[in-house]
Amino acid sequence: MLSRAKPNNTDKPKNEYHIHISNPKHMNLIESLNWRYATKAMTGELVPQPKIDLIMNATLLCPTSSGLQPFEVILISNKEMKEKILPIAHNQPVTVQSSHLMVFAAWDSYTTERINHHFTYLNQQRAMPDSTTDDFRNTTIALFAKQTKEQHFAHAAKQAYIGLGFALIAAALEKVDSTPMEGFDPEKLDNLLELNKKGLKSTCILALGYRDTAKDWLVKLKKIREPMSEFVTILS
């Protein structure tokens, strides 16, 4: 039988779940994740290009379902464009106070053309015959052919959120502040960025920049997570 032991009693806070740091460099990860928060006011200071490059590279390296990479990033530092996005993003100040906005834009559908493009590129890069992946390719095409466009986009959007997770951590490790935002009108943003021409739809925005500690009400508040015992169920 299973033991359904939980790491803690449910009334204990998460930080009583014992953290044994096995390697000093990893404290850096947890420290960085505790340091980060959804920044509500930014200074406008530019994030240096090397840090932006690193965040983009980390995001590109995120895994996606069948390796299809069904999302792109629109990286916006243009002031006019950020001002146009401001009302679309319900006037959230970081829209214009940020250094850069990353718009995560997912495929509106998994077309046979897109799937073929991926597998052909994959085989080219590996210097293998294009037929190498035929079984996998055909299974993938058949799988998506059974689904609606809505299902395609919902699936692609989830992959974009893995990328969002990668960008969030890369930024935190670089001590770059970030604000993930779903509070915007996606249709208006799609129109502004002409995403429909590329078969893309916006899923979320990540603002990158530096916290304005004096003006940010959230930076003063304790970061809260539910207790680990409510988050994780252990079947050991």
Added chain:
Amino acid sequence: MLSRAKPNNTDKPKNEYHIHISNPKHMNLIESLNWRYATKAMTGELVPQPKIDLIMNATLLCPTSSGLQPFEVILISNKEMKEKILPIAHNQPVTVQSSHLMVFAAWDSYTTERINHHFTYLNQQRAMPDSTTDDFRNTTIALFAKQTKEQHFAHAAKQAYIGLGFALIAAALEKVDSTPMEGFDPEKLDNLLELNKKGLKSTCILALGYRDTAKDWLVKLKKIREPMSEFVTILS
């Protein structure tokens, strides 16, 4: 007018997008992300508990929409349970060769009760009156009240994928191999884990363990990502 400069010509591979590492510790992130891959064969070796703890802590620290944390993790090291999951996960070998399986299970719906529970807990933890967040709480309840249960789950599942991204990076930094899996029958897994009793539905599985280099066909193949120039569009 916008300049729509791209970081590279489209025919250049991603690794020609210049990476300027501003701090030596950060090479570690990109190196770790290049080291990781969707492991297809694992040795069965156990991942030490401190590493598991760190991965769980990183996952718990992922941000979610309005801070609601609408997903949980079922952490499975039990051998019998992994054997039961094997056929549900289309007999993918890492299901049983892994050390642990993380099942990411998202809320099936955003109920008023769940939203209230979150805000009450938040205010308790911050020692603030429960009414402090009433505006935000009521807006959140009203927002989800307009949506279907399907929309709720689709939204919660995306948040779970941010957590998946966090777990993937934490594992890679710990030199723990991992395999994200969507190839399973979610209804059967939900039944096996009795997730419906908790108002949860499975979204993805992350297998954690150690690569079996001799038996893994994928470890020998070059990791491929699309060119950075196709991934990122720069509006500067």
